[in-house]
Amino acid sequence: MAYTLQQLSDFEDIRTLKHRYFRGIDTADMVLLRGLFTADVAVDYRGGNYRVALTGRDNMLEFLANSFHSGAMAMHHGHMPEITLTGPDSAEGIWYLEDIFVSLEAKTHTAGSAIYRDAYRREDGQWKIARTEYDRVMELITPLSADAKVSAHHLAKTGRKPQERTDISHLIQWTA
Amino acid sequence: MAYTLQQLSDFEDIRTLKHRYFRGIDTADMVLLRGLFTADVAVDYRGGNYRVALTGRDNMLEFLANSFHSGAMAMHHGHMPEITLTGPDSAEGIWYLEDIFVSLEAKTHTAGSAIYRDAYRREDGQWKIARTEYDRVMELITPLSADAKVSAHHLAKTGRKPQERTDISHLIQWTA
Amino acid sequence: MAYTLQQLSDFEDIRTLKHRYFRGIDTADMVLLRGLFTADVAVDYRGGNYRVALTGRDNMLEFLANSFHSGAMAMHHGHMPEITLTGPDSAEGIWYLEDIFVSLEAKTHTAGSAIYRDAYRREDGQWKIARTEYDRVMELITPLSADAKVSAHHLAKTGRKPQERTDISHLIQWTA
Numbered sequence: 220m221a222y223t224l225q226q227l228s229d230f231e232d233i234r235t236l237k238h239r240y241f242r243g244i245d246t247a248d249m250v251l252l253r254g255l256f257t258a259d260v261a262v263d264y265r266g267g268n269y270r271v272a273l274t275g276r277d278n279m280l281e282f283l284a285n286s287f288h289s290g291a292m293a294m295h296h297g298h299m300p301e302i303t304l305t306g307p308d309s310a311e312g313i314w315y316l317e318d319i320f321v322s323l324e325a326k327t328h329t330a331g332s333a334i335y336r337d338a339y340r341r342e343d344g345q346w347k348i349a350r351t352e353y354d355r356v357m358e359l360i361t362p363l364s365a366d367a368k369v370s371a372h373h374l375a376k377t378g379r380k381p382q383e384r385t386d387i388s389h390l391i392q393w394t395a
Numbered sequence: 396m397a398y399t400l401q402q403l404s405d406f407e408d409i410r411t412l413k414h415r416y417f418r419g420i421d422t423a424d425m426v427l428l429r430g431l432f433t434a435d436v437a438v439d440y441r442g443g444n445y446r447v448a449l450t451g452r453d454n455m456l457e458f459l460a461n462s463f464h465s466g467a468m469a470m471h472h473g474h475m476p477e478i479t480l481t482g483p484d485s486a487e488g489i490w491y492l493e494d495i496f497v498s499l500e501a502k503t504h505t506a507g508s509a510i511y512r513d514a515y516r517r518e519d520g521q522w523k524i525a526r527t528e529y530d531r532v533m534e535l536i537t538p539l540s541a542d543a544k545v546s547a548h549h550l551a552k553t554g555r556k557p558q559e560r561t562d563i564s565h566l567i568q569w570t571a
Numbered sequence: 572m573a574y575t576l577q578q579l580s581d582f583e584d585i586r587t588l589k590h591r592y593f594r595g596i597d598t599a600d601m602v603l604l605r606g607l608f609t610a611d612v613a614v615d616y617r618g619g620n621y622r623v624a625l626t627g628r629d630n631m632l633e634f635l636a637n638s639f640h641s642g643a644m645a646m647h648h649g650h651m652p653e654i655t656l657t658g659p660d661s662a663e664g665i666w667y668l669e670d671i672f673v674s675l676e677a678k679t680h681t682a683g684s685a686i687y688r689d690a691y692r693r694e695d696g697q698w699k700i701a702r703t704e705y706d707r708v709m710e711l712i713t714p715l716s717a718d719a720k721v722s723a724h725h726l727a728k729t730g731r732k733p734q735e736r737t738d739i740s741h742l743i744q745w746t747a
Contacts, residue, residue: 220520221404228573230407231582238651242667242686245708267546292709294684296650296669298472299414315418317472317493317669319682321711330495331547332470334418344572355547356421357468359497362542366714370619371683371707396696397580406583443722474648475590491594493648493669506671507723508646510594531723532597533644535673538718 229346230302233310233339236346241295244287247377252280257340257349264351267331267358273390282390289378290324292369297335308341309349316353321363323372331358405522406478409486409515412522417471420463423553428456433516433525440527443507443534449566458566465554468497468545473511484517485525492529497539499548507534581698582654585662585691588698593647596639599729604632609692609701616703619683619710625742634742641730644673644721649687660693661701668705673715675724683710 222230236255243252256276264271273282287293294317301313314335321328338350398406412431419428432452440447449458463469470493477489490511497504514526574582588607595604608628616623625634639645646669653665666687673680690702 224573358547371710397576534723
């Protein structure tokens with residue numbers, strides 16, 4: 220059984236959609252990110268010591284802008300997609316995340332992995348993220364070594380400065 | 396020269412096959428893993444301080460279930476496939492692995508990379524892994540920091556508990 | 572809108588081209604690498620404490636052979652391509668890099684990420700890298716732990732030994 224040209228094209232475009240998401244969050248590219256979600260996007264990220272549960276694009280953008288801010292260094296790499304087309308304009312995807320999050324303010328280094336289960340919807344010809352969830356596979360938190368030297372830090376330039384940040388405690392719960 | 400729809404579809408399905416393999420081992424999803432190998436699968440993983448050499452799906456599953464157990468945290472991410480179709484139902488693939496293996500029992504953290512050379516065979520319409528080998532590119536073993544906090548650990552739930560593990564010394568040789 | 576067979580094939584081949592690049596540099600496979608660039612390739616890698624700026628395939632190969640040498644362990648994984656076809660024989664691509672570089676000579680461990688912006692050109696039916704640039708997202712340099720054990724090191728065998736290395740100070744500038 221072969222896929223159709225349309226199906227193969229959808230695989231390509233859905234992958235690119237998610238690739239942009241990861242590039243967008245680590246560089247705080249809010250213009251890029253705004254175009255990637257449906258207005259009713261539903262999010263449930265079940266981390267090791269946090270849970271992000273929210274709905275709506277505006278909430279998602281506010282969560283992202285406040286999480287990947289000027290005091291953080293973040294690497295979110297989504298790997299190994301397993302995409303399933305569920306209708307002409309709907310699809311599901313499994314991705315396997317590796318992420319590193321360095322808080323220069325709390326002096327911590329978090330290394331983790333997680334498995335995403337997403338739903339995508341095509342609106343006006345564009346694939347968008349309609350639902351996204353993940354569960355952690357592993358998460359390891361270590362103090363940031365006093366010997367560590369930060370020699371590049373993109374979010375220092377593009378991320379929100381302390382006075383620009385807003386309260387997102389209704390969007391993320393810290394559990395430990 | 397363009398690929399055919401069938402060839403492009405085969406690339407997609409072979410990638411997804413391998414993606415499932417990596418997701419399966421890190422979450423000890425033995426039901427998923429059982430469907431991914433030919434009955435005569437041949438394995439040769441040449442690690443830094445170990446070598447896994449075995450044939451047969453049952454041996455492979457026994458090796459995997461005992462290696463990614465409740466005392467381990469594992470991240471295996473296979474990247475950058477180079478797939479070559481060698482016949483209507485056969486293919487080869489090169490993949491570049493990044494892996495992290497934390498032994499909570501031995502208190503070690505192993506970070507490594509390796510290059511896979513695989514063979515795939517289509518059986519009853521499903522691509523399966525028929526042969527898989529790798530050689531290490533780098534491997535670095537460090538003691539697990541006493542300050543490290545484990546905040547998520549999937550294999551603690553799904554991996555084999557100590558009393559469930561079996562002897563696999565005939566499948567893996569430790570060389571250092 | 573669906574892509575054509577030719578376009579989908581080009582996505583496949585351009586991805587494989589870049590995948591070979593990363594495999595080639597980490598294993599010092601100079602024969603593989605020589606086939607991947609146009610003669611007039613232009614390179615601008617803006618790292619945290621270095622900048623690589625050069626033109627020409629011979630300069631690129633000389634830079635690579637001297638950078639990934641017998642005293643280094645390197646992992647360069649390029650992820651999440653966003654490929655755009657700009658003509659029948661030209662394309663552009665964005666990639667998101669994760670890299671680890673261990674200098675066994677300087678006893679340092681550098682972990683970083685970067686975003687590539689590439690241009691590709693088809694010559695005699697083969698896609699090649701015509702331009703490649705990156706900017707760092709994060710870079711963290713730590714002393715290599717005295718407790719770290721190197722249990723696999725491919726470049727020790729294939730990388731240039733000290734007496735084989737040449738001066739590349741005209742190709743890379745260290746800024747810190």
